[in-house]
Amino acid sequence: xxxxxxxxxxxxxxxxxxxxxxxxxxxxxxxxxxISRLQxxxxxxxxxxxxxxPPERREEVLKALPPDISASVTALLHHPADSAGGIMDNxxxxxxxxxxxxxxxxxxxxxxRQRTDELLYVYVTDDFQKLVGVVSLRELVFAASDxxxxxxxxxxxxxxGLTDDQEEVSRRIQHHGLxxxxxxxxxxxxxxxxxLRDAIRVAENEATEDMQLMVGLSGEERLWTPWKNSIARxxxxxGVNLITALGASAVVGVFENTLARWTALVVxxxxxxxxxxxxxxxxxxxxxxxxxxxxxxxxDALRVMRKELVxxxxxxxxxxxxxxxxxxxxxxxxxxxxxxxxxxxLNQIVGVLSGVAVPFGLRxxxxxxxxxxxxxxxxxxxxxxxxxxxxxxxxxxWKFAL
Amino acid sequence: xxxxxxxxxxxxxxxxxxxxxxxxxxxxxxxxxxISRLQxxxxxxxxxxxxxxPPERREEVLKALPPDISASVTALLHHPADSAGGIMDNxxxxxxxxxxxxxxxxxxxxxxRQRTDELLYVYVTDDFQKLVGVVSLRELVFAASDxxxxxxxxxxxxxxGLTDDQEEVSRRIQHHGLxxxxxxxxxxxxxxxxxLRDAIRVAENEATEDMQLMVGLSGEERLWTPWKNSIARxxxxxGVNLITALGASAVVGVFENTLARWTALVVxxxxxxxxxxxxxxxxxxxxxxxxxxxxxxxxDALRVMRKELVxxxxxxxxxxxxxxxxxxxxxxxxxxxxxxxxxxxLNQIVGVLSGVAVPFGLRxxxxxxxxxxxxxxxxxxxxxxxxxxxxxxxxxxWKFAL
Numbered sequence: 162x163x164x165x166x167x168x169x170x171x172x173x174x175x176x177x178x179x180x181x182x183x184x185x186x187x188x189x190x191x192x193x194x195x196i197s198r199l200q201x202x203x204x205x206x207x208x209x210x211x212x213x214x215p216p217e218r219r220e221e222v223l224k225a226l227p228p229d230i231s232a233s234v235t236a237l238l239h240h241p242a243d244s245a246g247g248i249m250d251n252x253x254x255x256x257x258x259x260x261x262x263x264x265x266x267x268x269x270x271x272x273x274r275q276r277t278d279e280l281l282y283v284y285v286t287d288d289f290q291k292l293v294g295v296v297s298l299r300e301l302v303f304a305a306s307d308x309x310x311x312x313x314x315x316x317x318x319x320x321x322g323l324t325d326d327q328e329e330v331s332r333r334i335q336h337h338g339l340x341x342x343x344x345x346x347x348x349x350x351x352x353x354x355x356x357l358r359d360a361i362r363v364a365e366n367e368a369t370e371d372m373q374l375m376v377g378l379s380g381e382e383r384l385w386t387p388w389k390n391s392i393a394r395x396x397x398x399x400g401v402n403l404i405t406a407l408g409a410s411a412v413v414g415v416f417e418n419t420l421a422r423w424t425a426l427v428v429x430x431x432x433x434x435x436x437x438x439x440x441x442x443x444x445x446x447x448x449x450x451x452x453x454x455x456x457x458x459x460x461d462a463l464r465v466m467r468k469e470l471v472x473x474x475x476x477x478x479x480x481x482x483x484x485x486x487x488x489x490x491x492x493x494x495x496x497x498x499x500x501x502x503x504x505x506x507l508n509q510i511v512g513v514l515s516g517v518a519v520p521f522g523l524r525x526x527x528x529x530x531x532x533x534x535x536x537x538x539x540x541x542x543x544x545x546x547x548x549x550x551x552x553x554x555x556x557x558x559w560k561f562a563l
Numbered sequence: 564x565x566x567x568x569x570x571x572x573x574x575x576x577x578x579x580x581x582x583x584x585x586x587x588x589x590x591x592x593x594x595x596x597x598i599s600r601l602q603x604x605x606x607x608x609x610x611x612x613x614x615x616x617p618p619e620r621r622e623e624v625l626k627a628l629p630p631d632i633s634a635s636v637t638a639l640l641h642h643p644a645d646s647a648g649g650i651m652d653n654x655x656x657x658x659x660x661x662x663x664x665x666x667x668x669x670x671x672x673x674x675x676r677q678r679t680d681e682l683l684y685v686y687v688t689d690d691f692q693k694l695v696g697v698v699s700l701r702e703l704v705f706a707a708s709d710x711x712x713x714x715x716x717x718x719x720x721x722x723x724g725l726t727d728d729q730e731e732v733s734r735r736i737q738h739h740g741l742x743x744x745x746x747x748x749x750x751x752x753x754x755x756x757x758x759l760r761d762a763i764r765v766a767e768n769e770a771t772e773d774m775q776l777m778v779g780l781s782g783e784e785r786l787w788t789p790w791k792n793s794i795a796r797x798x799x800x801x802g803v804n805l806i807t808a809l810g811a812s813a814v815v816g817v818f819e820n821t822l823a824r825w826t827a828l829v830v831x832x833x834x835x836x837x838x839x840x841x842x843x844x845x846x847x848x849x850x851x852x853x854x855x856x857x858x859x860x861x862x863d864a865l866r867v868m869r870k871e872l873v874x875x876x877x878x879x880x881x882x883x884x885x886x887x888x889x890x891x892x893x894x895x896x897x898x899x900x901x902x903x904x905x906x907x908x909l910n911q912i913v914g915v916l917s918g919v920a921v922p923f924g925l926r927x928x929x930x931x932x933x934x935x936x937x938x939x940x941x942x943x944x945x946x947x948x949x950x951x952x953x954x955x956x957x958x959x960x961w962k963f964a965l
Contacts, residue, residue: 168698169842209701248647258950266704269704269705270704270705298700298701298704299700301704302668302671302672302700302703302704303671303672320863335763336758338760340742340759357760357763358737358759358811359738361737361759361763361766364763364766364767365770365856368767368770368774368852369852372770372773372774372848372851372852373848373849373852375848376841376844376845376848377841377845378845378848378849382849383832383849383853383858384849384850384853384859384863385858388870388873388874388877391870391874392874392877392878393851395845395874396843396877396878396881396882398841398845399838399841399842399878399882400882400885401844402837402838402841403834403838403882403885403886404726405837406705406834406837406838407834407889409833409834409837410688410830410831410833410834411830412831413829413830414830417826417829417830420826420829421823424819424822424823427815427819427822427829427832428813428815428816428819429812430815430832430833430943431808431811431812431815431832431836431949432805432808432809432812434833434836434837435804435808435811435836435941435942435945436801436804436805436808438941439778439779439800439801439804439937439938439941440797440801440878442778443775443778443779443780443797443800443801446688446774446775446777446778446780447780447784447785447793448786449773449774449787450770450774450775451785451786454767454771456785456786456787456922457786461786465786467588468790468793471790472790472793472797472852473796475790475794475798476794476797476798476801479798480798480801480802480805483802483805484805487809496808524565535841535844536841539837539840539841540837543833543837547833
């Protein structure tokens with residue numbers, strides 16, 4: 162399919178696919194077909210793809226690329242793909258502070274021919290390549306031509322470390338409202354630049370990943386991911402869900418006698434399960450997004466819990482009342498109405514609490530707070546919800562000798 | 564709480580809240596407190612907030628703002644907040660094509676004092692303010708100073724219409740890899756610029772909105788949205804879910820006799836419901852995200868359906884076999900194993916199909932494809948799943964005269 166697209170469209174498609182899927186597609190291509198598409202991508206995109214190719218093809222592809230791209234890609238391959246080093250562009254312009262504005266502009270002009278992308282900032286380094294300042298192109302244009310770069314540069318230059326996590330990097334660039342941030346190594350030497358554009362790509366991929374992780378999709382699945390890969394990504398978590406759902410089944414099994422004596426209860430099982438599961442997912446979604454956008458600190462968990470508790474109580478009272486009246490109206494039994502209504506109220510509270518506890522808990526365990534979180538939340542609301550509902554019913558049967 | 568933050572932090576918080584919530588918080592502020600925070604936002608952010616204030620306070624706030632911001636905001640108030648006109652910045656620099664490069668730079672320098680944000684492109688207009696070209700700051704710097712703007716400008720300038728939808732605008736800016744796009748009115752006159760930064764804000768809000776809409780959260784809820792607003796947003800869809808879940812309850816009610824005669828079935832209800840619901844949400848999430856990122860056309864529905872069908876069949880066979888064997892092992896009944904396994908397989912197919920049908924269907928109806936989609940998908944898998952499961956069981960009872 163990819164071969165039918167023009168190289169430009171093909172390159173755009175490759176850039177959007179997960180690197181592993183893209184490398185799989187490239188596997189069937191000849192060397193020239195690969196090269197014609199890779200040339201249109203940025204060095205960090207090429208590096209991700211090359212890394213996903215089988216080792217025996219990497220050398221071949223790297224050799225066939227134009228020398229400057231090949232050198233950039235090789236340098237990037239030394240950094241993890243999800244670090245600042247892995248997403249940075251290592252083509253940048255650095256000048257020393259003693260250069261005049263005029264000489265600096267002349268230097269930019271000379272270097273401009275090979276560069277197809279926009280130039281935003283000029284970085285200033287000392288004799289040891291250490292980053293000491295930054296001048297925006299705009300400041301350069303507006304400065305008198307005989308001034309020194311050292312006089313007009315901004316010394317408070319924010320920078321990123323090579324190993325900084327890409328999501329933290331993306332947030333920092335967007336937070337500062339800048340078009341890019343420089344990357345330095347351990348000796349504070351300038352080694353690259355992460356651009357706003359790459360920060361956006363990271364943020365978009367993060368949003369996709371969070372949404373997919375919540376429902377148990379490992380890695381990134383795009384619409385045109387081959388179905389074999391889709392199955393491999395979805396099935397493991399469905400298997401986990403099968404096992405966790407057995408817990409809910411077991412609870413129902415424990416109360417088999419209660420259900421046999423009061424068959425009307427069965428009808429309310431799907432209702433107790435569905436609405437509380439949705440409540441849990443509402444709270445979960447708000448929190449996952451707040452974590453992704455860096456709007457919440459770990460210490461906020463208790464405050465969030467308190468807010469969600471109020472919401473769960475209020476919604477639970479209203480929904481419990483509604484379903485309690487309905488149950489009473491259906492069978493004319495006050496007891497049925499009371500049991501169903503109370504179970505609905507209690508399970509709303511379980512819903513909001515698990516919606517908070519799961520993402521914060523996952524983060525405490527050091528894994529992505531979105532990971533299969535929706536599966537965990539609905540399992541908790543099912544298990545505890547059925548236990549509360551059927552437990553209340555059992556007490557009612559015993560108390561009122563039904 | 565907001566008053567305890569510094570004006571800068573307060574402004575950042577306001578910018579992140581939904582305009583209605585932010586306006587609610589501002590309602591308790593004095594005029595001066597409002598102004599000190601609004602001055603730090605861009606005109607389009609101020610316009611969103613002013614629009615959400617009670618009408619009687621709008622005039623007062625607009626009057627108290629510095630005259631240039633006030634004028635920009637007033638102009639923006641005429642456009643819907645979710646159009647290009649509503650998110651554009653109407654402070655831009657336009658020159659005519661006959662200007663020399665030197666004169667153009669001088670003009671920029673003169674206008675630079677009032678502008679705190681970075682300058683990226685200079686737009687070129689004719690005598691009727693019609694947009695005819697664009698010059699990047701970089702091209703301007705590198706051009707010989709005696710050349711005319713008309714000679715160096717790029718005539719193939721992409722532009723946005725005032726009424727273009729903000730999400731389409733955001734995608735176009737990111738797609739072109741530009742730092743901003745000009746906005747023109749119906750007469751092709753330049754009226755503003757949408758910056759990459761605002762495009763990102765739109766894209767991030769869209770991701771948040773999609774995730775929240777899926778589980779039934781109207782509008783945007785952030786972590787610190789007041790709980791009263793949170794309840795108002797979540798409760799209506801929980802009510803809808805209560806009603807749709809009644810459908811699943813009704814199906815269970817119809818088969819009350821079957822369940823009374825074969826009580827082991829009850830235990831498998833939560834399992835059939837949970838796993839297929841999750842399968843549906845997996846397919847749904849992939850499609851919602853593809854729609855949001857513009858990776859899928861309406862005509863693709865059938866192709867997507869075919870791919871998902873293959874996935875549903877494969878996962879359904881494996882999960883059905885697993886749960887069928889488990890059911891057989893538990894009760895030693897081949898018939899129970901066969902009914903539970905077949906129901907699991909069939910409901911996996913229902914899951915993937917509803918995961919495709921719901922978002923494409925909602926879009927066909929002209930509403931957001933994410934709207935309460937997760938609620939609809941899980942309702943469909945519950946209702947059809949229970950019907951298939953208990954229907955198969957009824958046939959089995961009848962055929963084998965249990």
